[in-house]
Amino acid sequence: MIRRFALLALMLLPAGFAQAQEEGIPLLHSGTDINNVSSLQRGARNFMNYCSGCHSLKYLRYNRMAADLRITEPELAANLIFTSAKPFDTINSSMPADALNWFGKVPPDLSLIARAKGVDYVYSFLKGFYADKTRPWGVNNLYLPSAAMPHVLFERQGLQKPVFKSEPDGRGGTSMVLEGVEPMTPGALKPEEYDQFVRDIANFLDYAAEPIKAKRQSLGVFVILFLLVFFVFAFLLKKEYWKDVH
Numbered sequence: 032m033i034r035r036f037a038l039l040a041l042m043l044l045p046a047g048f049a050q051a052q053e054e055g056i057p058l059l060h061s062g063t064d065i066n067n068v069s070s071l072q073r074g075a076r077n078f079m080n081y082c083s084g085c086h087s088l089k090y091l092r093y094n095r096m097a098a099d100l101r102i103t104e105p106e107l108a109a110n111l112i113f114t115s116a117k118p119f120d121t122i123n124s125s126m127p128a129d130a131l132n133w134f135g136k137v138p139p140d141l142s143l144i145a146r147a148k149g150v151d152y153v154y155s156f157l158k159g160f161y162a163d164k165t166r167p168w169g170v171n172n173l174y175l176p177s178a179a180m181p182h183v184l185f186e187r188q189g190l191q192k193p194v195f196k197s198e199p200d201g202r203g204g205t206s207m208v209l210e211g212v213e214p215m216t217p218g219a220l221k222p223e224e225y226d227q228f229v230r231d232i233a234n235f236l237d238y239a240a241e242p243i244k245a246k247r248q249s250l251g252v253f254v255i256l257f258l259l260v261f262f263v264f265a266f267l268l269k270k271e272y273w274k275d276v277h
């Protein structure tokens with residue numbers, strides 16, 4: 032048994048190393064809170080306004096979202112449904128079929144992105160756009176090199192420029208390596224406001240990826256508490272049963 036575990040650990044080790052090396056620029060910490068309902072409400076609003084034109088959330092229904100985020104049906108219809116969808120429909124994008132010709136890539140469904148790549152990734156990605164004239168939309172992304180997505184929050188954030196550092200290239204010379212970004216032109220939001228804006232979106236996508244998450248976590252605490260209390264009684268009972276034997 033132990034040998035089998037050791038073997039498994041050995042097999043997983045190189046994979047972990049490879050991942051750490053590939054990552055390059057470290058992700059930012061998003062600081063989201065899945066229990067913060069007003070953050071989730073703002074995130075839903077931001078998502079519907081700025082993202083749902085291109086991205087769907089095909090595993091989430093409007094009315095499920097409304098119930099979880101304490102949004103009433105009239106509010107839902109008035110502020111969050113921009114298509115002809117009914118409240119019981121799933122959240123589809125209004126992207127026509129020829130998106131491939133526009134972007135070279137179809138905007139992916141974002142239902143599971145927070146589980147697939149992590150909520151910190153979503154947050155970092157939305158803060159990672161920088162000016163790059165060689166790209167079709169004039170922007171590139173620190174965390175997704177050659178990203179096909181335009182910087183749709185450009186008016187909110189403003190534009191950032193890339194920062195390079197020189198590193199030895201192993202052949203005696205040096206090469207310029209992308210290190211990070213710094214502000215270039217300001218946007219409508221102050222930097223902290225923009226952080227909050229995209230934190231809310233990341234939080235909302237975390238919720239969308241697992242609508243039961245908040246409930247699961249609070250239930251988990253109760254289960255552990257129950258087990259602790261139950262342990263005391265089970266232990267006392269065991270002592271009672273065995274007291275004549277010892």
Ligand code: HEC
Nearest residue numbers: 081082084085134136137138139144175177178179180183
């Ligand atoms: C104009 C269309 C468009 C809009 C609007 C848009 N996106 Fe995208 N998005 C794309 C495309 C195209 C891709 C595919 C990028 C690629 O794979 O290179 C993408 C990819 C992504 C990815 C996946 C990145 C990855 O690692 O695969 C995330 C996350 C994302 N978008 C989030 C958002 C969020 C959040 C918004 C709203 C603030 C948004 N997008 C608005 C077109 C759009």
